[in-house]
Amino acid sequence: MKKKIILIGNGMTGFRFCEKFVESGMSADHELLVFGEENTPAYDRVHLTSFYTGTTADELLLAPANWYADNQITLKSGDRIAAINRNEKKVISEHGHSYSYDILVLATGSSAFVPPIQGVDKKGIFVYRTFDDILAIKKYIPKATKAAVIGGGLLGLEAAKAVMDDGLKTSIIEFAPRLMPRQLDELGASMLRHKLESFDLEVLLNKSTEKILGNGKITGMQFTDGSVLETDLLVISAGIKPRDELARSCDLEVHPRGGIVVNSKMGTADESIFAIGECVVVHGMVWGLVAPCYEMAEVLIANLRNGQREFLGFDLSSKLKLIGTDVASFGHALSEPHHGRTIVYENKSRGVYKRLNVSLDGKYLLGGILVGDAEEYNLLKQIVNNKIKLPENPEDLILGSRGGGGAGISVSDLPDEAVICSCENISKKTILNAVEIDGAESVPLIKKCTKSGTGCGGCVPMLDDLLTFSMKSRGKEVRKVICEHFSYTRQELFDLIKVDEIKTYPELLKKYGTGYGCEVCKPVTASLLASIWNEVVAKHDTIQDTNDRFLANIQQRGLYSVVPRMPAGEITPEKLIVIGEVARKYDLYTKITGGQRIDMFGARVDLLPDIWEELIDAGFESGHAYGKALRTVKSCVGSTWCRFGMDDSVSFAVEIEERYKGIRAPHKIKGGVSGCVRECAEARSKDFGVIATEKGWNLFVCGNGGANPRHADLLASDLDKETVIKYIDRFIMFYIKTAEPLTRTAKWLGSMEGGLGHLRDVVVNDSLGIGEKLEADLQKLVETYQCEWKEVVNNPELRKKYRHFVNSEETDSNIKFVALRDQKMPAK
Amino acid sequence: METKEWVKTASVDKFPANAGACVLVNGEQIAVFNFAEENRWYATQNQCPHKGEMAISRGLTGDSNGTPKVACPFHKKSFSLEDGTCLTDEDYELKTYPVKIEDGFVYIEIE
Numbered sequence: 001m002k003k004k005i006i007l008i009g010n011g012m013t014g015f016r017f018c019e020k021f022v023e024s025g026m027s028a029d030h031e032l033l034v035f036g037e038e039n040t041p042a043y044d045r046v047h048l049t050s051f052y053t054g055t056t057a058d059e060l061l062l063a064p065a066n067w068y069a070d071n072q073i074t075l076k077s078g079d080r081i082a083a084i085n086r087n088e089k090k091v092i093s094e095h096g097h098s099y100s101y102d103i104l105v106l107a108t109g110s111s112a113f114v115p116p117i118q119g120v121d122k123k124g125i126f127v128y129r130t131f132d133d134i135l136a137i138k139k140y141i142p143k144a145t146k147a148a149v150i151g152g153g154l155l156g157l158e159a160a161k162a163v164m165d166d167g168l169k170t171s172i173i174e175f176a177p178r179l180m181p182r183q184l185d186e187l188g189a190s191m192l193r194h195k196l197e198s199f200d201l202e203v204l205l206n207k208s209t210e211k212i213l214g215n216g217k218i219t220g221m222q223f224t225d226g227s228v229l230e231t232d233l234l235v236i237s238a239g240i241k242p243r244d245e246l247a248r249s250c251d252l253e254v255h256p257r258g259g260i261v262v263n264s265k266m267g268t269a270d271e272s273i274f275a276i277g278e279c280v281v282v283h284g285m286v287w288g289l290v291a292p293c294y295e296m297a298e299v300l301i302a303n304l305r306n307g308q309r310e311f312l313g314f315d316l317s318s319k320l321k322l323i324g325t326d327v328a329s330f331g332h333a334l335s336e337p338h339h340g341r342t343i344v345y346e347n348k349s350r351g352v353y354k355r356l357n358v359s360l361d362g363k364y365l366l367g368g369i370l371v372g373d374a375e376e377y378n379l380l381k382q383i384v385n386n387k388i389k390l391p392e393n394p395e396d397l398i399l400g401s402r403g404g405g406g407a408g409i410s411v412s413d414l415p416d417e418a419v420i421c422s423c424e425n426i427s428k429k430t431i432l433n434a435v436e437i438d439g440a441e442s443v444p445l446i447k448k449c450t451k452s453g454t455g456c457g458g459c460v461p462m463l464d465d466l467l468t469f470s471m472k473s474r475g476k477e478v479r480k481v482i483c484e485h486f487s488y489t490r491q492e493l494f495d496l497i498k499v500d501e502i503k504t505y506p507e508l509l510k511k512y513g514t515g516y517g518c519e520v521c522k523p524v525t526a527s528l529l530a531s532i533w534n535e536v537v538a539k540h541d542t543i544q545d546t547n548d549r550f551l552a553n554i555q556q557r558g559l560y561s562v563v564p565r566m567p568a569g570e571i572t573p574e575k576l577i578v579i580g581e582v583a584r585k586y587d588l589y590t591k592i593t594g595g596q597r598i599d600m601f602g603a604r605v606d607l608l609p610d611i612w613e614e615l616i617d618a619g620f621e622s623g624h625a626y627g628k629a630l631r632t633v634k635s636c637v638g639s640t641w642c643r644f645g646m647d648d649s650v651s652f653a654v655e656i657e658e659r660y661k662g663i664r665a666p667h668k669i670k671g672g673v674s675g676c677v678r679e680c681a682e683a684r685s686k687d688f689g690v691i692a693t694e695k696g697w698n699l700f701v702c703g704n705g706g707a708n709p710r711h712a713d714l715l716a717s718d719l720d721k722e723t724v725i726k727y728i729d730r731f732i733m734f735y736i737k738t739a740e741p742l743t744r745t746a747k748w749l750g751s752m753e754g755g756l757g758h759l760r761d762v763v764v765n766d767s768l769g770i771g772e773k774l775e776a777d778l779q780k781l782v783e784t785y786q787c788e789w790k791e792v793v794n795n796p797e798l799r800k801k802y803r804h805f806v807n808s809e810e811t812d813s814n815i816k817f818v819a820l821r822d823q824k825m826p827a828k
Numbered sequence: 829m830e831t832k833e834w835v836k837t838a839s840v841d842k843f844p845a846n847a848g849a850c851v852l853v854n855g856e857q858i859a860v861f862n863f864a865e866e867n868r869w870y871a872t873q874n875q876c877p878h879k880g881e882m883a884i885s886r887g888l889t890g891d892s893n894g895t896p897k898v899a900c901p902f903h904k905k906s907f908s909l910e911d912g913t914c915l916t917d918e919d920y921e922l923k924t925y926p927v928k929i930e931d932g933f934v935y936i937e938i939e
Contacts, residue, residue, distance in 0.1 A: 484893065506846075516846070516863060518890035519899035519906070542847035542888075546901035549886065554901055558883050806860075807838035808852040814882050 002031045005304075006091055006099060008081050008246065009107035010036025012045055012290055013277030015062045016297040017107060022071045024301055032073045033099060035091075037080040040131060041065050046290055046456055052134050052162045054709060084250040086270055103272055103304065106247060106260060107297075110240035110278040110288070115150070119212030125234045128159040137235065141166050144233035148172075148221060150209060152179040156237035157196075157322050163235065164201055165711060171202040171229060173221070175238075178205060183318065183329035187346060188369045191353040195325045195372065199714070204229070240288055242279045255281040264310040266300040276300050283313055290455065291315070291422040298425070315422060317381045319374055319458050325351070326374035331367025331384035332357060340366045343395050347372075350757060354398040356380070363389055370398075373757070378420075378462040383409060386418050411465045412473075420462055423455025431463065435470045443467060480740060483520040485513045490524060490666070490741050497525075498532050505529075505543045523548070524741045527628055530664035531736045534784040536791045537627070537664070538798050547626035550802065551788060552608055555601060557815050557826040560608055562588070562600040563625035564615050565661060568635040568653035568673070569596025578618040586611055589823045594705075595632035595670065597623060602824065604811055609799045612789045621661070622789040628742070629664050633657035633671035636680035639692075647692035649675035652721065656690070659725065660732065662785045663778075666739040666748075669732065670705075684712040687745040688728055693717065697724050701731055701759070704746035713749075713756050716764050726775060730763045733774040834928065834935045843934065848898060850874050850885035853936055858925060859885035860934060861909055863896060870909035871925040871936050876900040878920055 005021075007014055014034065021032055036042065043060040051060055058064075068075040076093075083092045084104065092098045112127035114120060124144065126137045145168065149160040152174030164170040172179070178189035179196075193203045206225075213220040213228070220230045242259040252268050253261040259281030266274045266282070276296040278288055287293060292314035302309040317330035332339070335357040343356040352372035359366055365383045370376065376398060382388070383397075391397070391409060414420075416429035434440040434449040443463050447453045453460045481487045488496065493508070502508045505525045509517055522543035530537055541549050552560035564579070571579075579598050583590045586607060588600035603611055612622075624630060635653035639645030653673035660669070672683030673690045682705075683689025689700040695718040703712025716727060739748040752758055761767035792798045804812045816827040837851040837860070845864035850857055857874035874884050879902060887898040889909075896909040906915040912922035926937040 485890070515894065516865075516889065516891040516896065518892065518897070519888040519904060522888050522890065542844050545888070546886065549901075554883070554886070556881075558881055558886070801844070804850060805852045805857075806842040806849045810852055812857070812882055814857075 002029055003102040004100065005030050005032045005103045005105065006101040007032060007034045007105045007107060008091065009109055009243075009277070009279070010034050010038070010042045010075065010077065011107065011109045011277065012042060012062065013109065013293040013297050014107035015042035016294045017105060017276065017301065018042075018068070018071075018073055019063075020298055020301040021073070024305060026301070026305060027072050030103075033101075034068065034073060034075045035079055035081050035093070036075065036077045038130060038132075039078040041068070041075060041077055043131070045129075048128070048130075048134065049158045049162050051131060052138070053165070057131055081246065084246055084273075086250050086273070089272060101272070103274070105300065106273065106275040106279060107277045108243035108246060108275075108279040110242050110286070112236060113239040113241040114236050115209070115238055117209050117212060119214070119218075120236075122212050122214050123217035124214075124232055125212065125218055125236065128155060128235050128237050137163065137233070138166075140233055141168065144168055146170070146231045147233040147235065148229060148231040149235045149237060151237035151239065152176070152203070152205070153182065153237065153239070154180065154318070154320060156235075158320075159235045159237050160196075160201055161322060163233065164199075168233065169200070169202075171204055171231065172196070173204045173207045173209065173229070175208055176205070179203065180327065180329075183333060184327070184369055184371070185334055185355065187344065188327075188329075188353045188355065188371045191346070191348070191351060191371045192322075192325065192327060194348075195351050196322075240278060240286070242281070242286055244279055247275065247279075259286050264299075264312065265303050265308075266296055266311065267303075274300055274304075282311055287314060287316075289314075289316060289318065294423060294455075295425070315381070315385055317377075317384075317422075319370075319377050325372055326370065326377075328370040328374040328377040329368070330377065330381040331365065333367045333369050335366050343398070345395070345398055356394060356398060358390065358394055362394075365390055365394065365397075368398075375461075378459060378465075379409065379411070382411075382414050382418050382420075382462075386415055388413060411462065411469050420466065421450075421452035421455065421459045423459075424451045426450050426452035428466065431466050432470055435467055436474070441467070441471065441476075482524055482741065483518055485509065485515045485517050485521050488512060490528070491738055493525070494528055494532070494737055497528050503529065503533060503535070505540065517543075519545070520741070523628075527664050527666065527741075531781070534662075534664075534781050536786060536788045538788050538792050538795075541798075541801060545628075548628075550605055550608060551622065551626055551792065552603065553626045555826075558605070558812065559601065559815065559826060560603045560605060561625070562603055562608070562611055562615070563593065563597060563623040564620035565623040565657075566597040566632075567657040567661075568633055568650050570635075570650055570654060575618060575620070578615070578620070582611060582614050585614075587824070589820075589825065593625075593632075595625075596634050597625075597632060599625070602817070602826070604804070604815065606803045606811065609793055609802050613793045616787070616790050616793055621787040624662060627664060628667050629662060630657070630660040630669045630671070633660075633673060634681045634683070634686070635673045636675050636678075638673075638675040642675060644678060645675035645692070646694060647675055647697070649673040649681065649690075649692060652690065652697075652724075653681070655721075656725070656728065659782055660728075662788070663732065663736075663781050665732065665736050667742050667744045669735075669745070671728075685709065686712060688712070688731060690724055696720055699724055699727055702745040702749040702756075704744055706744075708746070710746045715756075715760055727763050729778040730771055730774040731759075733778045734759075734762055734770075737774075832937055832939055834937050837934045837936055840929060840932050840934060847889055848885040848887060850882075851934075851936070853938055856938065857882055857885075858936055858938075859887075859898070860927065860936070861885075861889050861896075861898060863889070867929075868896070869927040869929065869934065870896060871927045872898070872907065872909065872912055872922040876902060876905065876920075877914075877922065878903060878905050878918075884922065 042062045080094045081091045082094045090098045090100045112129045147163040147168040147170045150173045160172045208224040210224045244254045244260045247260040260275040262280045277293040299309045299311045319328035340357045345354040356368040357366040418428045440446045440449040523545035526543045583600045593599045633653040633656045635650045638649035670686045671688050672681040672686040674681040674683045675692045685703045685705045689712045691698045698717045699715045700712035701715045704710040817824040818827045835853045843849045843862050848861045859874040861870045886901050899906045907922045912924045914920040928935045
């Protein structure tokens, strides 16, 4: 008969146990019954904040609900185990059912630690731990105007950023004299603090909360130093508390400060009961990171199969990105002076702090801290973990070698057994084998093949380094070439077209390509030709992507939509009437777009020139809604009408939209201008956003709506209009020149070496000395702008191309409509 | 018994170089492609088998490892112009038609 294993807890550790159970083949002689108290199966709690910002619960599931049954595991979600009867080897659920076990595994995890503060049970106070917590906070946010977060640790800062992004003025309250006291030293913490404050997060240190104020619901907090903070929402993230109550209730040993005591083989004093994860104390401490908990699950599986593995402690290095700032600590980050010497680099103007702790003999790296720039994190962690001998000038590791070149240590120096991905416990050798033997010659393939980089994702840059190293060492190249017809990158093609003054696709293909081209390289070339020479795109119609070929967005049934430009969403009554009349005449469905203009749908291809002729006669221009080009510059009401407006956002948005209209780019570009911090134009969800302040305009860049929303980052503050235009000129042109095809600015920034700091250096500080050139190139595009629809309407040759059949005047008989709310829609 | 006939469609200059155009032949919509450098012509059904849109003629042409192809403008499914098979790993297929050029006109053979 199969042995019965009962696992209590379906969190990340519990799930890892299930996974390893399946992998090990234990199901041949074991049954596994899993209890989870949450209604959802195990999910990725590490990325809980992404649930806050819109990732769905399903996307965060570690495995779909049917995975368990498919692997002969019985999962009971939403059924909490209330008691353990050790004598009879049974567990009893809340619903009163009892289940017997041969082996019992406790993976009950931890809960948020809530300090015993007077009034902590008032409404508006939350913890930050589960899907339900997040939903509760989200629900309460509209009732709040100001938020506070207790706890300046990893999770507290994430929570603070999340509620701040929901528009609440937010304060972080930390009991210790510095932020992230477990990971950072005084200088590092103060660098981080300045960074957070520059984003309007208030940081209060040395604060101990005495009581919560408010009648029924929180209105403020009173601290032991007598000061008071007004707030109507509080998130508590003051650490974790191991869930040891079940163990306690059946008299298993628990640590005085909480946590089920286990030995290094994960066993309790009861030889049938084991415990793993954040609910345990092993080697005298609770291990509150996912990687060591995963290790415990693996150790236990090995031991249940008669192995002799021990949990020997774990690397607690961590790295996170907060409000665009990297923060990392590794090894013995806070080592004492008598253990080693420190090398410190501090650059307040760039917000960077780096510290290395070197052994007294100078030979080994013990640990360190990185704030503001953590590019070297993975390598430094490896140097510590693998006890690699330091180079003569270890400072080169954080400063880069003077006189060029690396600091002398790279991924090639790591031993084969170096653990690259600590979440999945994957070694360098395994990754290189995947690349060299299994042919996984890209990062996504390496991830798929080895599972490395699929947990916290922190090792992904190192996967890239290993890939490059392996390819180079075998004489292979890794370059993001356009497609099989051009072995050049987009940036290289940009330069070739410019230098060789290439004006058409056939010329380029003949000179630098092979074959007949394809649907990738043709539109890329079309975009490059437009960005460089700014000829009317209609002249290159056969290499344009779908929409640019007929200068309209293709929709259901091959119908097209028509969107005239309405800069900043402003339109006169006369022009509104024209739109109405045109739409009525051609029987078009009309709708207001997200970019503050009017879209007319349902135009047959042969009618497009006629429709546009009427619009152009009335003074409209193309809105480029079909192009990888500037779409709209959205504006709020602004100071001309709005009682809150600090400045005239509409006039500025009109000016900006008129300036950049028609410019082709690697992808579409959207802008926004808001007249005050209320941000009604949602400018921070745009590629560039401008927001009025008391002293001028703040410029934000690289925001995105859509599938992967991203708030734009502040590039520069309190600018006058001329400087805003100058910076946007440089920004757009730099983007056009360097981005990969079909890459929005947000993604472009994400893969930019040096990130926002580098972009700011180029655009604001002109570190590459190309500022004037970028401005001049952009100015040329502005001066050569012409409305492409005007060109088509007035050019009989171009106009002839707008027909469905080249041998018949008939129209496409497949197009039919049905009625919809007083308008129409295409019939299926 | 099947009967096949060559149908005259339009003069060569009505068709764009290195791109597609649509012709109406006995009530059927047929996409015609001209690879101008070598004066090679191809014809397929105009309807994309993926979502049924009449759009193949508006797709971008080119080749994949030497096989001439067209990518549907709707969702970028690619099809071989030689035999109509889908090159993007799917079970869709385009019907193809023989094409010939005579006296400056494009002829298509249909059943």
